[in-house]
Amino acid sequence: MKSTRKGSFPMTVQVSFSGDYRSLVTPETSQKINAISEAMNARTSAGAEFLGWKNWPSEIDSQLVERIQKTAEKIQQQADVLVVIGIGGSYLGAKAVLEALRQPFQVTEKVEIIFAGHLVSGAYLKNLLTYLDTKEVAVNVISKSGKTTEPAIAFRFIQDYMEKRYGQEAAERIYVTTDAEKGALLDVAKEKDYARFVVPDDIGGRYSVLTSVGLLPIAAAGHSIDHLLAGAKRAEGELATVDLEENPAIQYALVRDHLYSTGYPVEISAIFEERLKFVQEWWKQLVGESEGKQGKGIFPASVQYSTDLHSLGQYVQDGKRMLFETFLKVASVEDDITMQLAENDSDELNYLAGKTLHTVNDAVQQATAEAHLSGGVPLVTLEIPDLSEDTIGYLLYFYMISCAYSAYLLEINPFDQPGVEEYKVNMFRLLNKPGF
Numbered sequence: 545m546k547s548t549r550k551g552s553f554p555m556t557v558q559v560s561f562s563g564d565y566r567s568l569v570t571p572e573t574s575q576k577i578n579a580i581s582e583a584m585n586a587r588t589s590a591g592a593e594f595l596g597w598k599n600w601p602s603e604i605d606s607q608l609v610e611r612i613q614k615t616a617e618k619i620q621q622q623a624d625v626l627v628v629i630g631i632g633g634s635y636l637g638a639k640a641v642l643e644a645l646r647q648p649f650q651v652t653e654k655v656e657i658i659f660a661g662h663l664v665s666g667a668y669l670k671n672l673l674t675y676l677d678t679k680e681v682a683v684n685v686i687s688k689s690g691k692t693t694e695p696a697i698a699f700r701f702i703q704d705y706m707e708k709r710y711g712q713e714a715a716e717r718i719y720v721t722t723d724a725e726k727g728a729l730l731d732v733a734k735e736k737d738y739a740r741f742v743v744p745d746d747i748g749g750r751y752s753v754l755t756s757v758g759l760l761p762i763a764a765a766g767h768s769i770d771h772l773l774a775g776a777k778r779a780e781g782e783l784a785t786v787d788l789e790e791n792p793a794i795q796y797a798l799v800r801d802h803l804y805s806t807g808y809p810v811e812i813s814a815i816f817e818e819r820l821k822f823v824q825e826w827w828k829q830l831v832g833e834s835e836g837k838q839g840k841g842i843f844p845a846s847v848q849y850s851t852d853l854h855s856l857g858q859y860v861q862d863g864k865r866m867l868f869e870t871f872l873k874v875a876s877v878e879d880d881i882t883m884q885l886a887e888n889d890s891d892e893l894n895y896l897a898g899k900t901l902h903t904v905n906d907a908v909q910q911a912t913a914e915a916h917l918s919g920g921v922p923l924v925t926l927e928i929p930d931l932s933e934d935t936i937g938y939l940l941y942f943y944m945i946s947c948a949y950s951a952y953l954l955e956i957n958p959f960d961q962p963g964v965e966e967y968k969v970n971m972f973r974l975l976n977k978p979g980f
């Protein structure tokens with residue numbers, strides 16, 4: 545059974561499911577969804593103090609958007625490269641949007657955005673610093689807590705580099721995005737008088753892409769944050785309904801919950817346009833940290849097809865049956881190319897003559913869906929119309945609200961991440977941090 549919602553604007557997410565979707569819509573599920581929605585709206589659900597992202601697109605202060613835009617223009621004037629330092633939710637949102645909007649092999653960004661602090665690699669940082677020598681540089685360091693080790697290490701090196709290279713002018717080129725009131729990064733920003741942006745108190749890292757955390761790097765690159773926010777705002781309006789027929793985010797949550805409870809604990813996101821690879825990475829963090837708690841939760845994985853059809857495809861088709869697959873399809877692409885007739889047909893591809901590669905890619909999708917379904921892999925399909933700022937804004941909000949419903953269906957607080965702490969404590973002990 546197929547559940548489809550079509551909008552009039554060019555941003556639509558359609559959810560279709562290979563099983564019997566109708567059977568999931570019962571008085572009991574409707575009641576559960578109503579209760580979750582009411583609790584979120586009344587701010588009484590678990591972790592409700594972190595629900596600030598829910599109405600953010602419609603409530604964002606236009607003066608903040610203007611300030612971000614102005615700062616982005618300043619960065620464009622002063623720098624060739626913006627080094628964005630952050631990890632997890634302070635990194636993946638901007639990375640996801642930038643990659644999704646980037647046409648392959650085209651450098652359309654007004655400033656090159658380079659990420660740092662999302663890994664601890666001496667080779668990465670050393671080579672980055674060498675690369676920066678040939679460019680004009682600005683820095684945006686992002687950390688909500690202001691004390692995360694990996695970005696703090698990267699910032700120590702890059703701040704030192706900026707001060708040696710630019711002297712007092714370094715302070716004009718460093719932008720800090722952090723909590724309004726606490727954290728070591730805030731102290732540094734105040735001491736050095738860096739321009740500051742705030743991560744709202746009531747929005748956790750993985751839900752922060754539409755705040756200054758994501759918007760400043762995205763705007764600096766030259767993309768329209770107005771369009772991104774407009775897409776998210778439209779999603780906020782459309783996905784507020786608890787009418788299951790009308791709300792694809794709830795449909796997706798219900799399908800996932802059903803699959804999870806019937807023996808499919810692993811969800812593989814599959815894409816056919818490589819530009820969406822970091823949307824998958826962002827989604828994996830969103831789901832992994834929101835749902836993976838108390839011995840529960842769907843494990844989010846990702847594949848890029850056709851590449852992985854010749855790699856993980858074997859396992860998906862034929863390995864242990866615990867997987868369901870979610871295709872993230874793009875209905876139309878800006879650029880395409882058509883197969884031509886070859887005179888001698890020595891590669892035996894003339895049967896494709898006249899077809900665009902998007903059409904061939906459609907056949908890959910259809911063929912994969914049929915194969916994996918017959919191999920016992922349930923299929924969910926999300927279809928977006930294009931890869932524009934509006935659509936990506938819509939999609940990000942769609943994933944966030946759907947993830948909140950999914951976690952609440954599992955009776956889990958979507959907004960904490962207690963499991964992330966353990967490795968940190970071990971690392972501090974191993975590195976002899978005082979007190980550990």
Ligand code: PA5
Nearest residue numbers: 632633634687688689692749750
């Ligand atoms: O979603 C989250 O809250 C985390 O993944 C954080 O974004 C991540 O740990 C980075 O934290 P911070 O922004 O405090 O440096």
